[in-house]
Amino acid sequence: MTSSKNLQGLIAALAPYWGGEAEIIGTYFRSETRDRKSDLLWISRQCWKEFYDGFDDDHPGLFVGPLKKMLGLADKIDIDVDRHEVLDMAEGLYEEFSHYCAFADAYDAIRTEADPAISPVMLRDVKSWPENDHLAEVRRRHRQDHGTLGLRAGHLTEGGYCGLFSEGMKLSGGSDADAAIARACSLVYEDEFGHMLKGILGLDNEGLPSGAWELLTELGLEQMHARLDMRNAQFGSPVPDARMKALHHGQGQSIAFDFAKADSAA
Ligand SMILES: [Fe+2]
Numbered sequence: 001m002t003s004s005k006n007l008q009g010l011i012a013a014l015a016p017y018w019g020g021e022a023e024i025i026g027t028y029f030r031s032e033t034r035d036r037k038s039d040l041l042w043i044s045r046q047c048w049k050e051f052y053d054g055f056d057d058d059h060p061g062l063f064v065g066p067l068k069k070m071l072g073l074a075d076k077i078d079i080d081v082d083r084h085e086v087l088d089m090a091e092g093l094y095e096e097f098s099h100y101c102a103f104a105d106a107y108d109a110i111r112t113e114a115d116p117a118i119s120p121v122m123l124r125d126v127k128s129w130p131e132n133d134h135l136a137e138v139r140r141r142h143r144q145d146h147g148t149l150g151l152r153a154g155h156l157t158e159g160g161y162c163g164l165f166s167e168g169m170k171l172s173g174g175s176d177a178d179a180a181i182a183r184a185c186s187l188v189y190e191d192e193f194g195h196m197l198k199g200i201l202g203l204d205n206e207g208l209p210s211g212a213w214e215l216l217t218e219l220g221l222e223q224m225h226a227r228l229d230m231r232n233a234q235f236g237s238p239v240p241d242a243r244m245k246a247l248h249h250g251q252g253q254s255i256a257f258d259f260a261k262a263d264s265a266a
């Protein structure tokens, strides 16, 4: 993938924050306070995200949202809307639901009789958490104020360069929990890398007007700041305030963007 100076600049700006997100998750996995209960909590929150994440009433979650939309389009396919657009929606629904299944399988592998069984209905009790709601609100505002560019920024930061999935894939402590989490994370990793690429591929060919790159960087960074807090809270705040402050100042270890992988996924 050849990339312009603008695109390289955008990636360089985001890279320390992608690293920061991965650091938060790695810190949790290595922490001594990690146990079955804390694993079940973050996994159920991840399941919540995979099933219910949305940014407004028009986007009521990654399962119900696309289903509703596709139902409404049934009579419009090949008249008002391209069939491939609908196929893309169906593919997105399949992928996000398979992520819910992957993490729910990990939950089931870890839970004991004493822990509640997982289901989308049970997840309504788990609920979102304030930092996740804040991220959704930032994304909603960016879409509302900046249209396509705001949506682009959302794709660009989706999964935070797969920080959770790449850290989870590395787990090799030999426990059943580690194996179950590593399995779920490797299943989800490839899809989520693709979702993030949607935000990047083609940016150079769009002839973005002057100022758009700066704005995209600004929106992406605001979303990454919100992501850092969302992840730290999801995992029970494994990273102390002082280090979180440093991560917010861009002092995470930059992740090198994998251009070769981007090429093969394009
Ligand atoms: Fe997902």
Ligand SMILES: [Fe+2]
Pocket (backbone or CB within 6 Å): 096, 158, 191, 192, 195
């Ligand atoms: Fe996704």
